[in-house]
Structures are given as structure tokens and as C-alpha cells.
Amino acid sequence: MDYVFELEPIEGEELLPQLAAALQARTELVSRARYPKMWRMTDRLGSGPRESAETARRRRARYRIWGVALLALGVFLFVPSILGKSMGMLPMLVGALSLFMGLQAFRWSSDKGLLKTSFDQPARQLLQGLSAPGRHGGRVTFANAGIELKPSAGDASGVDYRDVDYLFETSDLIVFTDGARIIVLRKAELARGDLDGWRELVVKKTENYIDLRA
Numbered sequence: 001m002d003y004v005f006e007l008e009p010i011e012g013e014e015l016l017p018q019l020a021a022a023l024q025a026r027t028e029l030v031s032r033a034r035y036p037k038m039w040r041m042t043d044r045l046g047s048g049p050r051e052s053a054e055t056a057r058r059r060r061a062r063y064r065i066w067g068v069a070l071l072a073l074g075v076f077l078f079v080p081s082i083l084g085k086s087m088g089m090l091p092m093l094v095g096a097l098s099l100f101m102g103l104q105a106f107r108w109s110s111d112k113g114l115l116k117t118s119f120d121q122p123a124r125q126l127l128q129g130l131s132a133p134g135r136h137g138g139r140v141t142f143a144n145a146g147i148e149l150k151p152s153a154g155d156a157s158g159v160d161y162r163d164v165d166y167l168f169e170t171s172d173l174i175v176f177t178d179g180a181r182i183i184v185l186r187k188a189e190l191a192r193g194d195l196d197g198w199r200e201l202v203v204k205k206t207e208n209y210i211d212l213r214a
Contacts, residue, residue: 001193002142002192003142003143003190003193004141004142004191004192005186005189005190005191006139006191007135007136007139007185008135008189009130009131009132009133009135010130010131010135010186015173016120016123016124016127018171019126019170019173019184022168023119023122023175025210026177027119029166029210063105064105066102069102070098070105071098071102073094074095074099074102076095077094078091078095078098078099134151134152137153138150140185142198142201142202144201144205146159146160146161147159147160147164159178161202161206163178164178164208165178165179165208166210167206167209168210168212169199169209169210172187172188174186174187
């Protein structure tokens with residue numbers, strides 16, 4: 001059986017958190033595949049005992065102090081170099097590194113931390129594109145042989161299930177990528193078939209289905 005989504009423009013930002021979560025999950029999965037050693041270290045650091053609020057407050061204060069000190073050192077060493085008062089290559093490099101680490105220290109001092117980046121802005125930009133009237137009349141069909149993408153105007157194109165990088169299901173969205181494109185569907189746009197049958201099909205066809213409904 002084919003599962004057909006009849007597309008309509010997506011208005012507002014109600015779905016922004018779910019789309020941002022899918023984009024964040026995809027970015028992390030790509031990063032984990034490329035930098036497994038870094039992520040093993042990150043996971044080990046994150047698996048330790050949860051620190052108290054007072055400990056976290058003192059840690060953030062230390063990072064701010066280090067940030068001020070590193071920025072001051074960076075300005076002292078790096079700025080004279082760019083003003084033509086050469087102090088040699090080593091002081092310039094140390095100054096640049098100090099400036100970078102100072103900025104990172106201030107980032108670490110925030111509650112967001114270094115690795116927790118907001119995906120609201122890219123998700124918002126993507127939603128703005130999905131609000132275009134040209135989305136109306138488009139169609140996406142999940143069939144046994146593959147996925148067909150039919151825009152409201154123009155020729156249809158196909159996606160092999162083997163080319164699907166990641167396929168995310170959230171409470172209200174289905175988001176999948178094939179390397180070059182990000183396709184966003186609302187579950188409410190499913191015009192033929194049912195979600196249980198669709199889910200059974202994609203789980204059978206790709207190992208990259210990821211459930212983000214929880």
C-alpha cells in the first residue's frame with residue numbers, strides 16, 4: 001500500500017520546538033559518526049554525578065574569572081601584533097588562542113554550555129520556507145519501491161530508501177534527509193493510509209528511522 005501526504009503551507013511557529021529537536025538530533029548523529037572519540041569522552045563526562053546548584057554556580061563564576069583573565073592576556077599579546085608592533089609569531093599565536101579560550105570560558109559560564117547550541121533559528125528559517133503558497137498541491141508518496149517527491153509544479157523525483165540519511169518522527173512531524181534535502185511533513189497531511197502502516201513500512205525499508213515522540 002502507498003502512503004500519500006498531500007502538502008499544505010505550514011503557518012506559525014507551533015511546530016518550531018519539534019523541528020528544532022529533529023535538526024539537533026541529526027546534527028548530533030552526524031557529529032557522532034565523524035568524531036566518535038570526542039563523543040565517547042563527552043558521554044563519559046556527562047555520565048558523572050549531577051552537581052548541586054551551588055557547585056554549578058561556583059563553576060560558572062570560575063569560568064567568568066578565567067574568561068576575563070584570558071581575554072586580557074589575549075588583548076595584551078594579540079592586539080599589538082595586528083597594529084604592526086610585532087612581538088614575534090609566538091606571542092601572536094598565544095594571544096589569539098587566549099582570546100578564543102576567553103570567549104569559550106564565557107560560553108561555558110552560561111547554562112547552555114559549549115555543546116548545547118540552539119537550533120531554533122535554523123528551524124525557524126526552514127519553517128518560513130514551508131509557509132510558501134507553492135507548497136500547496138505538493139505530494140510525497142511512500143511506496144514499497146521508494147519515496148516519490150512531487151512538487152506542486154514540475155516533475156516528480158524519487159528517493160531510494162537506501163539514500164535516506166535519517167528519518168525522524170516527532171509528535172506531529174516526519175522529517176527526513178537524503179544528503180542534499182530536508183523534507184518536512186506534517187502527520188496531518190497524510191491523505192492515504194494510516195500512520196501505523198507507514199511506520200511499519202519505513203522501519204522495514206530503512207535502518208535510519210528514529211522515534212523522537214517521547
